[in-house]
Amino acid sequence: xxxxxxxxxxxxxxxxxxxxxxxxxxxAPLPPLLYLPLQQHIGLAANPVVEVGERVLKGQLIAxxxxxxxxxxxxxTSGVVRAIGPHPVPxxxxxxxxCITLETDGEDExxxxxxxxxxxxxxxxxxxxxxxxCGIAGMGGAGFPTDVKLHLGEDHIVNTLIINAAECxxxxxxxxxxxRERAAEILSGIRIISHLLRPSHIMxxxxxxxxxxxxxxxxxLTGCELNIDIRVVPTKYPSGGERQLIQLLTGLEVPSGHxxxxxxxxxxxxxxxxxxxxxxxxxxxxxxxxxxxxxxAVAQPQNFDALIGTPFADLLAAARLHQERLSRLLMGxxxxxxxxxxxxxPVIKTTNCILAASEQEMPLPPAEQPCIRCAMCEQVCPxxxxxxxxxxxxxxxxFDKARHHNLFDxxxxxxCAYVCPSHIPLVQYYRFAxxxxxxxxxxQRKADHARRRFEARQARLERERAExxxxxxxxxxxxxxxxxxxxxxxxxxxxxxxxxxATAAPDLKQLKTAAxxxxxxxxxxxxxxxNAQEKKLDGIDxxxxxxxxxxxKSQAAQRALEAAEQAEAASAGEKGVDLKQLKIDAAMAxxxxxxxxxxxxxxxxxxxxxxxxxxxxxxxxxSDTLQQRLREHSSA
Amino acid sequence: MATVLSAxxxxxxxxxxxxxxxxxxxxxxxxxxxxxxDQIDSLLPQTQCGQCGYPGCRPYAEAIANGEAINKCPPGxxxxxxxxxxxxxxxxxxxxxxxxxxxxxxxxxxxEEECIGCxxxxxxCPVDAILGAPKQMHTVIVDECTGCDLCVDPCPxxxxxxxxxxxxxxxxxxxxxxxxxxxxxxDRGRGAAQQEAH
Numbered sequence: 001x002x003x004x005x006x007x008x009x010x011x012x013x014x015x016x017x018x019x020x021x022x023x024x025x026x027x028a029p030l031p032p033l034l035y036l037p038l039q040q041h042i043g044l045a046a047n048p049v050v051e052v053g054e055r056v057l058k059g060q061l062i063a064x065x066x067x068x069x070x071x072x073x074x075x076x077t078s079g080v081v082r083a084i085g086p087h088p089v090p091x092x093x094x095x096x097x098x099c100i101t102l103e104t105d106g107e108d109e110x111x112x113x114x115x116x117x118x119x120x121x122x123x124x125x126x127x128x129x130x131x132x133x134c135g136i137a138g139m140g141g142a143g144f145p146t147d148v149k150l151h152l153g154e155d156h157i158v159n160t161l162i163i164n165a166a167e168c169x170x171x172x173x174x175x176x177x178x179x180r181e182r183a184a185e186i187l188s189g190i191r192i193i194s195h196l197l198r199p200s201h202i203m204x205x206x207x208x209x210x211x212x213x214x215x216x217x218x219x220x221l222t223g224c225e226l227n228i229d230i231r232v233v234p235t236k237y238p239s240g241g242e243r244q245l246i247q248l249l250t251g252l253e254v255p256s257g258h259x260x261x262x263x264x265x266x267x268x269x270x271x272x273x274x275x276x277x278x279x280x281x282x283x284x285x286x287x288x289x290x291x292x293x294x295x296x297a298v299a300q301p302q303n304f305d306a307l308i309g310t311p312f313a314d315l316l317a318a319a320r321l322h323q324e325r326l327s328r329l330l331m332g333x334x335x336x337x338x339x340x341x342x343x344x345x346p347v348i349k350t351t352n353c354i355l356a357a358s359e360q361e362m363p364l365p366p367a368e369q370p371c372i373r374c375a376m377c378e379q380v381c382p383x384x385x386x387x388x389x390x391x392x393x394x395x396x397x398x399f400d401k402a403r404h405h406n407l408f409d410x411x412x413x414x415x416c417a418y419v420c421p422s423h424i425p426l427v428q429y430y431r432f433a434x435x436x437x438x439x440x441x442x443x444q445r446k447a448d449h450a451r452r453r454f455e456a457r458q459a460r461l462e463r464e465r466a467e468x469x470x471x472x473x474x475x476x477x478x479x480x481x482x483x484x485x486x487x488x489x490x491x492x493x494x495x496x497x498x499x500x501x502a503t504a505a506p507d508l509k510q511l512k513t514a515a516x517x518x519x520x521x522x523x524x525x526x527x528x529x530x531n532a533q534e535k536k537l538d539g540i541d542x543x544x545x546x547x548x549x550x551x552x553k554s555q556a557a558q559r560a561l562e563a564a565e566q567a568e569a570a571s572a573g574e575k576g577v578d579l580k581q582l583k584i585d586a587a588m589a590x591x592x593x594x595x596x597x598x599x600x601x602x603x604x605x606x607x608x609x610x611x612x613x614x615x616x617x618x619x620x621x622x623s624d625t626l627q628q629r630l631r632e633h634s635s636a
Numbered sequence: 637m638a639t640v641l642s643a644x645x646x647x648x649x650x651x652x653x654x655x656x657x658x659x660x661x662x663x664x665x666x667x668x669x670x671x672x673x674d675q676i677d678s679l680l681p682q683t684q685c686g687q688c689g690y691p692g693c694r695p696y697a698e699a700i701a702n703g704e705a706i707n708k709c710p711p712g713x714x715x716x717x718x719x720x721x722x723x724x725x726x727x728x729x730x731x732x733x734x735x736x737x738x739x740x741x742x743x744x745x746x747x748e749e750e751c752i753g754c755x756x757x758x759x760x761c762p763v764d765a766i767l768g769a770p771k772q773m774h775t776v777i778v779d780e781c782t783g784c785d786l787c788v789d790p791c792p793x794x795x796x797x798x799x800x801x802x803x804x805x806x807x808x809x810x811x812x813x814x815x816x817x818x819x820x821x822x823d824r825g826r827g828a829a830q831q832e833a834h
Binding site for chain 2: 039089091092093095097368425428429431432434435436439443446447448449450451453454456457
């Protein structure tokens with residue numbers, strides 16, 4: 001056995017461990033209902049993957065992890081999911097949280113499961129994933145997902161693995177009994193952890209008040225190939241605290257704000273090691289744990305192998321609770337445990353003890369008296385803090401100062417409150433200060449986030465406004481330009497008469513339309529005139545005048561169009577007109593001429609003949625011109 | 637005479653030199669904006685609710701920098717007033733009742749079956765926490781909502797409700813330990829008087 005160091009402070013409360021360690025671990029009776037909180041670990045709550053009314057088998061996944069730091073949840077026995085919703089959970093607040101309620105069917109029917117044949121041949125990542133799928137979270141108290149801790153081997157050099165078997169808190173014997181009865185499982189679990197982390201040295205830290213457990217461990221360790229030391233440490237509370245145990249075994253202090261892995265140490269609880277063994281070798285997820293049920297109010301204090309989700313009431317009944325003797329029900333030990341009010345609160349992965357205390361065993365704390373600055377709290381503080389100063393700062397709500405006095409290094413072990421002669425509930429003050437600081441930080445984060453969003457929105461609105469402004473400006477400029485253009489064109493040829501054909505840059509299409517419109521109008525007017533003449537109506541003179549006027553307009557439009565066409569043709573000719581287009585035009589002109597000739601031949605009417613003849617002459621002229629131009633171009 | 641002249645000359649030269657240095661520094665090391673405004677802004681709760689009478693937290697921060705009272709922010713509560721007083725070195729005054737009581741934290745909730753999709757609340761939200769499109773129902777992104785209740789008034793069908801945030805086991809806070817009772821009655825009286833003096 002190697003050297004054992006010491007840590008500052010600590011207390012020696014009455015152990016009270018004998019009551020519950022007299023009998024072997026008993027199997028807890030199967031309760032009719034199991035309540036499985038979705039959050040039993042540090043990190044995000046698991047997400048249920050079963051429906052209400054669904055039948056599940058023992059070991060079936062019922063909630064899957066969300067994100068990196070989270071743990072999956074499995075059905076502890078076969079049964080039917082009755083509800084998914086709020087139920088009281090083991091938490092200091094006494095609040096309700098989402099739980100899966102499972103009605104057991106008593107058949108305890110396993111889902112198909114198998115252990116890994118040879119985990120040493122698996123890649124570490126695959127093995128860790130298997131452990132993650134089995135929902136293993138630290139069973140010592142905090143419930144940190146174990147797979148995350150086992151991943152540390154990749155970015156940290158781990159040279160020392162410490163197995164925490166100290167179990168320093170009074171009354172609790174769950175780990176003690178586990179070591180006595182299942183030492184081989186623990187060793188097998190240690191082998192798996194060691195395979196993943198590859199430490200050069202493994203130490204099991206155990207308090208000297210557990211001789212039988214030490215003996216059992218020594219027996220299984222004989223002939224073990226691993227470099228494992230059992231280090232027996234003197235019984236002193238809180239030697240089972242992670243940082244305290246590290247200091248006891250290695251003499252090293254984990255720096256404030258760092259994790260043990262930063263100095264090459266990983267700590268695992270014996271219960272976690274056994275759970276890893278079951279997961280890897282048997283394929284069993286974490287669905288049960290050992291719970292100490294003790295205190296003066298139960299007739300048979302003992303350890304139970306209880307399914308996760310078993311209500312406290314069932315375990316207390318199994319340990320023969322005397323209801324009239326019960327004064328306080330605690331979850332955890334007397335030093336760090338929290339009082340719970342509701343007996344339907346279930347056992348979770350981190351529940352190591354249910355303490356049903358009688359009145360004289362745990363009397364109500366006497367009234368708080370003023371601090372007399374005796375500094376006894378400072379002498380027992382295992383984290384070498386100044387509890388008295390922290391108390392004043394917490395009381396005066398000077399949280400910044402409390403933080404500067406390393407409030408967050410406080411492990412809330414309760415040693416200071418235990419020795420305080422003024423019975424000041426010091427830990428309560430620290431917890432209050434810590435949660436105030438955390439809330440403040442969360443609010444600050446939220447405020448910063450809101451500010452960013454607000455500023456982003458302001459920027460967006462500003463940008464949109466600028467864009468709108470730019471668009472409006474562009475439109476205004478365009479309109480002004482158009483106006484100017486119109487005005488200048490009006491100014492150049494203000495007296496060009498009815499025909500729009502006279503504009504500076506004659507648009508052929510426009511002219512064509514204008515000519516067509518004039519023709520149509522003329523035709524309508526002629527029809528009207530004809531009608532009036534036939535029926536001898538009034539106003540024939542006016543109509544006659546209109547027709548004459550329209551005729552003039554139509555002719556003007558036609559002239560303009562022709563002029564424009566010629567100009568176009570000329571300009572096109574200058575530019576080297578499209579020969580093809582010219583040919584088409586000539587062909588069309590010829591076709592018009594022949595059509596008119598045919599029409600002329602068929603027409604009997606004198607007036608119609610005359611009109612057609614005129615048109616024919618015009619068409620012939622056009623055709624000739626085109627023909628001539630075509631000839632010119634093709635020769636050129 | 638010569639001494640006096642030389643002294644004047646030297647002082648004049650020094651004044652010119654330092655004037656040039658100061659002039660250069662004022663151009664070279666110019667600080668954009670008022671840094672105290674940023675500091676004040678970082679203490680405000682950023683609900684952008686406008687209960688102070690300014691359109692957002694930053695305008696109020698600018699107003700405080702120009703001498704506005706520090707007790708017009710109900711969402712920040714007394715702790716914000718204390719922090720501002722600490723920063724500005726002024727007396728911490730109680731929250732101005734005219735601008736509302738310190739409220740419990742709330743978030744907006746849209747009754748979706750009543751929403752007509754008018755997008756008025758979307759335009760009112762200072763942090764873009766409402767999601768929706770014209771003639772489609774809208775919804776509030778709870779995590780982004782600051783609880784400013786600016787969206788409640790514009791809603792033509794009154795389908796937006798401010799719901800207090802419920803405490804879950806993740807947001808629960810340890811309560812402050814109960815004040816100890818004094819051993820004798822006079823102790824209690826004196827303690828209470830001292831507390832009030834604080």
